[in-house]
Amino acid sequence: MEYAIALLVLAAVVGAVLSVPLRRRGEAERRDETRLAELDAAKEAKYREIRDAELDHQMGKLSREDWRAVDRDLRSEAIEILRQLDRLEGRTPDGGMDR
Amino acid sequence: MDPSRKRKLRLVVALSAALLLATALIYTSFSASTEASKPSEIKPGRSYELTGKVVNGSIEHRGSDLRFRIRDRDGAHSVPVTYTGVVPDPFRDGREVIVSGELQNGTFVAERDSLVTKCPSKFTEDKKAS
Amino acid sequence: MAGVGSACLAVALLTALYAVGASIYGARSGRPEWLTSGRRAIYCVAALCVGAFAILEAAFLRSDFSYALVAEGSSTDTPTFYKVTAVWATQDGSLLLWATLLSLFASAVLFVTRRSLRDIAPYATAVLGTVAAFFLLLMVGWENPFDTLAVPPPEGAGLNPLLRHPAMMIHPPILYTGYVGFSVPFAFAIGALVARRTGADWIRATRRFALIAWMFLGTGIMLGALWSYTELGWGGYWAWDPVENASLMPWLVGTAFLHSIMVQEKRGMLKVWNVSLICATFTLALLGTFLVRSGILESIHAFGASTIGVQFLVFIGLVIALSAGLIISRLPLLRSEARLDSLLSREAFFLLNNLVLVGLCLVIMWGTFFPLISEAITGTEASVGPPWFNKIVTPLALVLVLLTGVGPVLAWRRVTPAALWRVLLVPVAAALLALVGLLALTDASDSPASLAMFCLVAFVITVVGQELWRGTRARRTMTGESLPRALRRLTGRNRRRYGGYLVHAGIAVLFLGVAASSAFLDQRDVRISPGESFEVNGYEVTYREATAKLGGDSSGTGAPISFGAVLDVRKDGEHFVMRPLRNYYASGDPSLGTISRFFEGEATSEVDVRWGLTRDFWMAVRPDIGSLDAQIREADEKFADSAGDVQALIVAALAERYRGNPPPAAFRAIASPLVVWIWIGGAIAVLGALIAAWPSPEARLRRVRSLYSARVGRELSRA
Numbered sequence: 001m002e003y004a005i006a007l008l009v010l011a012a013v014v015g016a017v018l019s020v021p022l023r024r025r026g027e028a029e030r031r032d033e034t035r036l037a038e039l040d041a042a043k044e045a046k047y048r049e050i051r052d053a054e055l056d057h058q059m060g061k062l063s064r065e066d067w068r069a070v071d072r073d074l075r076s077e078a079i080e081i082l083r084q085l086d087r088l089e090g091r092t093p094d095g096g097m098d099r
Numbered sequence: 100m101d102p103s104r105k106r107k108l109r110l111v112v113a114l115s116a117a118l119l120l121a122t123a124l125i126y127t128s129f130s131a132s133t134e135a136s137k138p139s140e141i142k143p144g145r146s147y148e149l150t151g152k153v154v155n156g157s158i159e160h161r162g163s164d165l166r167f168r169i170r171d172r173d174g175a176h177s178v179p180v181t182y183t184g185v186v187p188d189p190f191r192d193g194r195e196v197i198v199s200g201e202l203q204n205g206t207f208v209a210e211r212d213s214l215v216t217k218c219p220s221k222f223t224e225d226k227k228a229s
Numbered sequence: 230m231a232g233v234g235s236a237c238l239a240v241a242l243l244t245a246l247y248a249v250g251a252s253i254y255g256a257r258s259g260r261p262e263w264l265t266s267g268r269r270a271i272y273c274v275a276a277l278c279v280g281a282f283a284i285l286e287a288a289f290l291r292s293d294f295s296y297a298l299v300a301e302g303s304s305t306d307t308p309t310f311y312k313v314t315a316v317w318a319t320q321d322g323s324l325l326l327w328a329t330l331l332s333l334f335a336s337a338v339l340f341v342t343r344r345s346l347r348d349i350a351p352y353a354t355a356v357l358g359t360v361a362a363f364f365l366l367l368m369v370g371w372e373n374p375f376d377t378l379a380v381p382p383p384e385g386a387g388l389n390p391l392l393r394h395p396a397m398m399i400h401p402p403i404l405y406t407g408y409v410g411f412s413v414p415f416a417f418a419i420g421a422l423v424a425r426r427t428g429a430d431w432i433r434a435t436r437r438f439a440l441i442a443w444m445f446l447g448t449g450i451m452l453g454a455l456w457s458y459t460e461l462g463w464g465g466y467w468a469w470d471p472v473e474n475a476s477l478m479p480w481l482v483g484t485a486f487l488h489s490i491m492v493q494e495k496r497g498m499l500k501v502w503n504v505s506l507i508c509a510t511f512t513l514a515l516l517g518t519f520l521v522r523s524g525i526l527e528s529i530h531a532f533g534a535s536t537i538g539v540q541f542l543v544f545i546g547l548v549i550a551l552s553a554g555l556i557i558s559r560l561p562l563l564r565s566e567a568r569l570d571s572l573l574s575r576e577a578f579f580l581l582n583n584l585v586l587v588g589l590c591l592v593i594m595w596g597t598f599f600p601l602i603s604e605a606i607t608g609t610e611a612s613v614g615p616p617w618f619n620k621i622v623t624p625l626a627l628v629l630v631l632l633t634g635v636g637p638v639l640a641w642r643r644v645t646p647a648a649l650w651r652v653l654l655v656p657v658a659a660a661l662l663a664l665v666g667l668l669a670l671t672d673a674s675d676s677p678a679s680l681a682m683f684c685l686v687a688f689v690i691t692v693v694g695q696e697l698w699r700g701t702r703a704r705r706t707m708t709g710e711s712l713p714r715a716l717r718r719l720t721g722r723n724r725r726r727y728g729g730y731l732v733h734a735g736i737a738v739l740f741l742g743v744a745a746s747s748a749f750l751d752q753r754d755v756r757i758s759p760g761e762s763f764e765v766n767g768y769e770v771t772y773r774e775a776t777a778k779l780g781g782d783s784s785g786t787g788a789p790i791s792f793g794a795v796l797d798v799r800k801d802g803e804h805f806v807m808r809p810l811r812n813y814y815a816s817g818d819p820s821l822g823t824i825s826r827f828f829e830g831e832a833t834s835e836v837d838v839r840w841g842l843t844r845d846f847w848m849a850v851r852p853d854i855g856s857l858d859a860q861i862r863e864a865d866e867k868f869a870d871s872a873g874d875v876q877a878l879i880v881a882a883l884a885e886r887y888r889g890n891p892p893p894a895a896f897r898a899i900a901s902p903l904v905v906w907i908w909i910g911g912a913i914a915v916l917g918a919l920i921a922a923w924p925s926p927e928a929r930l931r932r933v934r935s936l937y938s939a940r941v942g943r944e945l946s947r948a
Contacts, residue, residue: 001232002231002232002233010236010237010277011240014244014270014273014277017273018266018269018270018273021265021266021269022262022266024262037344038344038345038347041345052726055723056641058703058704058707059696059699059700059703060640060651060652060699061575061640062640062642066642124592124595124621125595127617127620127621128595128596128599128613128617129611131613131616131617132599132611132612132613133612133613134611160856185463186851187462187463191831192829212754
C-alpha cells in the first residue's frame with residue numbers, strides 16, 4: 001500500500017518536472033547564447049594553447065621554426081573563432097557591450 | 100629507407116617484442132604457479148599447497164604449535180595438520196584455508212607462516228542462503 | 230518507509246530509461262526541448278537515488294531490524310560511525326551507493342555542459358542513463374536494499390569487525406567515486422563516436438572529470454592499502470589480492486588515458502587509442518565492481534557468492550561488444566591528423582608510457598585471472614602468488630618511473646639528442662650522485678632493484694625541480710617579474726602542467742617508500758612471556774605486561790573484549806611504549822557454549838604503529854587464549870543458562886585471570902624503513918591532481934561574465 005502510494009506520488013512529481021521543458025518553447029533564442037558560450041570556451045582554450053606553446057618554446061621544448069608554425073596555425077584558428085563571435089554578437093542586439 | 104617501409108619495420112619489431120614478452124609472461128606464470136590440492140589427493144614424498152576447510156572443533160593449540168584438520172571442500176576426507184607461525188585473523192572452524200607443506204607419517208607438516216585463510220562467505224555470512 | 234525506498238528505486242529506473250529515450254529522440258529529431266527534458270530526467274534520478282539512500286541511512290541509524298539489510302549488517306551495539314558506514318558494507322547497499330554516486334556525477338557533468346557540446350551531450354546522457362538504469366535494475370529486480378523481514382530479529386548481526394576501521398569505511402565510497410567518475414569520459418567518448426564528432430571536444434569537456442575520477446580511484450587504492458597495513462595484522466600494504474588488483478587495473482589504464490589524450494589535443498593523433506582506452510577503463514571499473522560482487526575469484530575482501538554475477542557479466546559483455554563495434558564502424562573518422570615525426574619526441578614517449586601502463590594492466594589481469602585460465606587449460610586450478618607479481622611488475626615499474634622523469638622534459642614533435650642531453654644533464658648527475666652516496670653510506674646494494682629505484686626517484690624529483698626553475702626563469706626574462714612572483718604566476722597560469730609535474734614527484738616519492746620498505750624491512754615473529762625480550766633491527770623489545778580490557782577499546786570499534794600487551798622498545802637511549810591489542814567479538818552461533826561464544830567469534834588485530842619519517846615500528850600481538858580453554862569449557866558447563874550480567878562477570882573474571890597470569894604471547898614486530906613516504910607520496914600526488922583539475926580563475930570568471938553579459942544583452946533587447 002505504502003509502496004503503491006509512494007510510487008504514484010513520485011511518478012507524478014517526476015512526470016511534472018520532466019514535462020515542463022516540453023511545454024515551454026522558444027529555445028531558438030537560447031541557442032545563440034549557447035553558441036556564444038561555446039565559442040567563448042573555444043577561444044579561451046585556443047588562447048591557452050597559444051600561451052602553452054610559447055612557454056614550451058621558451059623552455060626549449062619546441063624549436064623556433066616549429067613554434068612559429070604552431071603559433072601561426074593557432075593564431076589563425078583563434079582569429080576564426082573571434083570572427084564567428086563577432087558575427088554572432090552582431091546579430092544579438094546590444095551584444096557588443098561586453099567587449 | 101623510405102618512411103612507409105621504416106614504419107612497417109617498426110611495427111614488426113614492436114609486435115615481435117610484444118609476442119616475446121607475452122610468451123615469457125605465460126611461461127613464468129605456469130612455472131611459478133602452485134597447484135592447490137585437496138586432502139584426499141595428497142601423498143607423502145612431495146610438497147603440496149593444501150586447500151580445504153577446517154574441520155569444526157579440530158583446532159587445538161599445543162604450545163607454539165597449532166593443530167587442526169583440513170577436509171575436502173565437498174567431502175569428509177580429512178588430514179591432520181601441524182603448523183607454527185602467524186595465524187591470520189579470519190582463521191576459524193569451517194573456514195577455507197590454504198597451507199603449504201608435506202605429508203609425514205600421516206600428518207601434514209606445514210611450512211612456517213604459510214597459512215592463508217580464504218573466506219568464501221566473505222563479509223556477510225551466507226546471506227542469500229534462505 | 231521501506232515501501233517509499235522501493236518506490237524511489239522503481240521510479241528512478243523508469244526515469245533513467247526515459248532519459249535514454251528522450252535524449253536519443255531529441256538528438257535524432259533535432260528538438261532541444263526533449264534534450265532538456267532528458268537531462269532533467271538524470272537530475273531526477275539523482276534526487277530519487279539520494280532520497281532512497283537517505284531512507285536506508287536513517288534505517289541503519291535507527292537500527293530498524295525490519296529491514297533485512299540492517300539486520301544483516303548492523304546491530305544496536307555497533308558504534309554510530311560504523312552504523313552510518315555499514316550501509317555500503319552490504320552488497321545491496323553498495324549497489325545503491327554506486328547508483329547514487331553515478332547519478333550525482335552524471336548530473337554534475339550534464340549541468341556543466343548544458344550549454345555546450347550540443348551534438349555529443351544527448352548521446353552521453355543516454356549512455357549515462359543506461360548505466361544508471363542497469364544498476365537500478367539490479368536493485369529493483371534482484372537485490373532490493375529495502376527488502377523487509379516479516380519478523381524483525383531483536384538484534385542484528387553487526388558489522389564485520391574486520392571492517393571496523395576508519396580507512397575501510399571511507400574507502401568504498403572513494404573507490405566507487407573513482408569507478409563512477411570514469412563513466413563520464415566514457416559516456417562522452419561514446420557520444421562523440423555516435424555523433425561523429427571525433428575531434429578533441431569531448432576530451433576538453435570531460436578531461437577534468439577523468440582527472441577527478443583518477444584522483445578518487447587512486448585515493449581509494451591508497452586507503453585500502455592503509456587499511457591492510459594497520460588492520461589486517463600481517464604488516465604489509467599490498468598483497469596482489471584479486472580485489473586490490475581489480476581496483477589497480479582501471480587506475481593504470483586511466484593513467485594511460487590521461488596522458489594519451491594530451492597527444493590528441495596537441496597533435497590530433499591516437500584517436501582510436503584514446504576511445505579504446507576510455508572504453509577499457511570503464512569496462513575495468515565495471516569488472517572491479519563485478520569481481521568484488523561475484524566471488525568468482527577467492528579473496529578475503531569479496532562479498533561472497535552473489536546472485537547478480539551473471540547480470541554483471543552480461544552487461545560487461547554488452548559494453549565491450551557495443552563500444553568495439555562503434556569504434557570499428559567509425560574508424561575512417563578516427564584517422565590521425567599527424568604522423569609520428571620522431572621516436573625522440575614527447576608523443577613517442579607518451580605512447581611508450583601508455584604501452585608500459587597497459588602492459589602492466591595486462592600482466593596484472595593475467596595473474597588475477599590465472600586460476601580461471603589454468604583451470605580452463607590444464608584442468609586444475611593453480612594460482613600465482615605475490616612473488617610472481619613482484620618479479621614481473623618490478624622491471625615495468627622501474628621503466629615507468631624513468632618515463633615519469635623523461636616525459637616532462639621532452640619537446641613535442643622532435644628533440645635533438647644534444648638538446649635532450651642539455652636538459653637531462655643535471656637530473657642524471659643527481660641520479661649518479663644518489664647512486665654513489667647510497668653505495669658508500671648504506672647497504673642499498675643488497676637489492677639492485679631498490680637501488681635502481683632510489684636513483685630513478687632522485688632523477689624524477691630533480692627533473693620536476695629543474696622544470697619549475699627553468700619555467701620561472703623563462704617567465705622572469707619574459708615579464709621582468711621577481712623570482713617568487715614569477716614562480717607563483719607560472720604555476721597559477723599553468724595549473725594543469727605543474728599540477729601534473731607534482732603528481733609525478735608524488736608518484737616518485739611513493740615508489741621510494743615502496744622500494745625501501747619492500748626490500749629492507751626487518752621482521753620478527755616471536756613467542757615470549759612477560760619480562761622476556763627480543764631484538765629487531767637494533768631495537769630491544771621487552772614484553773612488560775599483559776592487558777585485558779572489557780568493553781570499549783581505544784579505537785572505538787565497539788569490541789567487547791580486548792586482550793593486549795604493553796611493550797617497552799629501546800634503542801640508543803630512545804625509549805617508547807607500544808600497546809598492540811587483539812579484539813574479540815562474540816559469536817552469534819547458538820551451538821557454542823554461553824561463555825566460549827565470547828571468544829569464538831571474529832577476532833581482529835589492532836596493531837600499534839610508531840610512525841616515523843625514516844622508519845615505522847609496527848607491532849601486532851596474538852594472545853594465547855588457548856590457555857584459557859579449560860576454564861572456558863568449565864564455565865560453559867557451570868553457567869549454561871546464566872543471565873547476561875552473570876556472563877559479563879564470568880568473562881571479566883577470565884580476562885582478569887589472563888591479565889594476572891599471562892601465558893606466552895606471539896608477537897610480530899616489523900621495522901619498516903621509509904614506509905611512511907608511501908602515504909606522503911600518495912598525498913602529494915592527490916594534491917597535484919587537485920591543482921591540475923582546479924579551474925583556472927581568469928578563464929572561469931570571464932566565462933561567467935560573458936554569460937551574464939549575453940543575458941543582459943538579451944534581456945535589454947526584450948524590454
